[in-house]
Amino acid sequence: MPKATIHELRRSGVSQEEIELAKATQAAQRRNGAPVQSIAVLVGAATPRQHHNPNPLADLTDRALRRRGAYDQAALLADQQALQESSPERAVKARQAATALKELSASNQIEFDFFGGGNVSIAFQYQDAVTERLFEAAKTAGQAKEAMSILWIICRYLSWQSYECTKTAADLCDLTRTDKAQMARSLNLLEEIGAIRRVKRGRNKIITVTPEGAFRGNINTHGQAVERYRLDVIEGGKSDNEK
Incomplete structure (x- = not known):
């Protein structure tokens, strides 16, 4: 169908005001990177053609x-x-x-983007993902179960509405009756699958879990908790694997 000229549009009853409005719309389309429609289409005198979409x-x-x-x-x-x-x-x-x-x-943000059911200590989805990964990554089922039990103790001793564990690796050894070699193996495995991160703070290594694995308070503040974790842990700290 040949392109309708302004003169032809006027002869068909399209007002000058409609034409000027169509021109303004075309200018806005160009500014915004949208497909530019013809004046005839914009004033309803023609139907739009189907163009190849580059996107x-x-x-x-x-x-x-x-x-x-x-x-x-x-x-x-x-x-x-x-x-x-x-x-x-x-x-x-x-x-x-x-x-x-x-x-x-x-x-x-954070890999484990789960909301669970509201204010929970450990999101069920986080548990499911970590459990599956542990059994895939561990050499034996026993090692996976051992690391799993360590993680739940870590979550048990998180600071109030925080992702930081108040216990060191040595403390966890005492709490779980685990020797240092076994604890190191479990923590390495947990960090390998993304369940925890260890951050150097002075002389201590702080064990952290994602906001999805920790009690995060009001669900509406989840975004702020994730951002704080990203700044404090991911960008502000250095994990064992990055040394």
Whole structure:
């Protein structure tokens, strides 16, 4: 279908005001990086053509989404919806929402992005993930069970609404009647699978667990707890494996 000229649009009854509004919309589309529609389409005198999309829709199958955290899923859906928006203003808002969600995403925070059922000492999902990994990584089932029991003692002695354990490795040896070699093996295994991190603070090595494995207080403050953990532990500390 040949492109309608401004003159032809005026002859068909389109007002100058509608044409000027369509031009302003085109300018907004260019600024926002959205597909620029013709004036004829914007004033309703023509139907939009299907163009090749340089940004094809991502894989939104259940299997693909399960690989992402909840925030990543929401960000992806917002981004994909922005690509389909005919309104540049709505597309901009969708992209802004996607950006905010990406900042909250699990990939930028903590691997175990679980909320459980509210205020809990150890999230059930965290337990399940750690248990599965321990049996996969440990040389024997006995070593996996030993490390699992050590982790629950670590979580038992976390500071109030904190991810830091108040007990040292030596303290844990006394509490669990475990020798130093066994304790070192269990802690190494737990750190290997991402269940804990050990951070050098002065002369001490502080054992920490993720906010998902620790009591985190009000669920609405989970984002702040994760950010504090990232700054204090991931960026501010140095784990044994990084030395």
